[in-house]
Amino acid sequence: MKNTVVIVGGGTAGWLTAGIIAARHCSKNTAVNETEVILVESPDVKNLGVGEGTWPTMRDTLRQIGISERTFLACCDASFKQASKFVGWSNGKNEHYYHPFTAPSGYGAVSMAEHWSATPQDIDFESWVCAQGTVCKQNLAPKLAQMPEYAFSLNYGYHLNAGKFVKMLHRHCVDKLGVKYIQGHVEHVLGADNGDISSIVLTDSEHIDGDLFIDCSGFAAILIGKHYNIPFKSKHHILFNDTALAVQIEYATNDVPIASCTVATAQESGWIWDIALQNRRGIGHVFSSDFTNTERAEEALHNYVKNDPFLASQQVTPRKIKFNPGHRETFWHKNCVAIGVSAGFVEPLEATALVLIEKSAEWISQQLPRDRSAMTVLAKRFNSVTLQRWQEIIDFLKLHYILSNRNDSEYWRQHQQTDSIPESLQDALTLWRTQSPGLYETNQRFELFSSASKQYVLYGMGFNTDKDQSAHICQKETSLIKRLRNETLHTTEKLLSALPTNRQFLNKVFGK
Secondary structure, three states: OOEEEEEEOOHHHHHHHHHHHHHHHOOOOOOOOOEEEEEEEOOOOOOOOOOOEOOOHHHHHHHHHOOOHHHHHHHOOOEEEOEEEEEOOOOOOOOEEEEEOOOOOOOOOOOHHHHHHHOOOOOOHHHHHOOHHHHHHOOEOOOOOOOOOOOOOOOOEEEOOHHHHHHHHHHHHHHOOOOEEEEOOEEEEEEOOOOOEEEEEEOOOOEEEOOEEEEOOHHHOHHHHHHOOOOEEEOOOOOOOOEEEEEEEEEOOOOOOOOOEEEEEEEOOEEEEEEEOOOEEEEEEEEOOOOOOHHHHHHHHHHHHHOOOOEOOOOOOOEEEEOOOEEEOOOEEOOEEEOHHHOEEOOOOOOHHHHHHHHHHHHHHHOOOOOHHHHHHHHHHHHHHHHHHHHHHHHHHHHHHHOOOOOOOHHHHHHOOHHHOOHHHHHHHHHHOOOOOOOOOOOOOOOOOOHHHHHHHHHHOOOOOOHHHHHHHHHOOHHHHHHHHHHHHHHHHHHHHHOOEHHHHHHHHOOO
């Protein structure tokens, strides 16, 4: 019996989900398929167009669904992302630190963080344990041009053109993976006696039946929100930002550097993102409308653009996006599961939007229910895992704000108020004051942010772990620590001399 998966909505969420499921369960070259994937997309809905930074997970996703890296780089104007760079978050004085994708030296075998905390250092934590931040400062690529696709010297994700990414996925899913594409607007949702969705009805009266319906309809949340009325849990009291102004600006010339990291620059009542692609940069100001207005935020964005010599001089008209930070109370209800913005949305700090789509779609693909009774069990498990992930994301994003020493505006002062900090994060901070984040403080199998990520943010922001508490651990491993530190120095020197810049790499790959 054929299992029919109906995805409502295109965009990045819809087409990534379609590709991940179809790559495992469908093939145009197979005579008999047990699973059919149908994607229904309204011609009236425009792609949100944000979410242009990925995690390293995207390499595996592209490889699994059968897209070559060269094709991806060419079709999506893509470049490499090796880290997030945070500017002005600690003191508001243009200081910065990196959160790289490569783990600290010796990670999993020894805690370099414990030793760094216990011993006075004349170098920042990230540079002490990893070469990647130094590589990013030189705008270098994470690999040599002659390396195989998706191989690397340093772990990396991508910056990409979201609109072109959707078009590439659309073509690949339909032409190579056998996804059935239907263009039309959902007019009605028909329910079965047991409360499931039996079919959706389009404006031309076409009925589309399915066994599993995936809501990728974005803010509209046609199935999970409008049909099932699953409550939305706002997290605005924790993460204050609710508005974004986004622009896309070309480079001043075709030979300016292409940054290796997403840059997040703190502002009076929010922060500005800066994402470098091959031919332009995506820049936006995300802020809280409780603490500033659109005019002031737009002025800050214009000043940021105007003062950058690598950007073309032009008038820009930002696109405004309003959102309520938070997520659904339940993500999989009956035979309907929400992925992407229909499930939840928070500010783009640390680029969690795409990775959550990838993780959710991969979970469903791996656990695709074979009958209705199994679906009920799987839905409970998916809801549990996804809720954990949302809680983890909210805690980790909030961590960036509460570690700040800024008190130059009410926005930053309010982030320090205890009633805006989740209890789970307060508990973690209590722990981290006496010991560095480690591998064994959590048993979450599906954890998004490793203890390495927490170390980079904590110590990048100047957090202090009690030196007396950590010293006893470090002294037992002094020789190993010294060897790892020397290896980091050697690796850094080697990579700086060998790696091409991002632009050099891309020019060589494309024969320019």
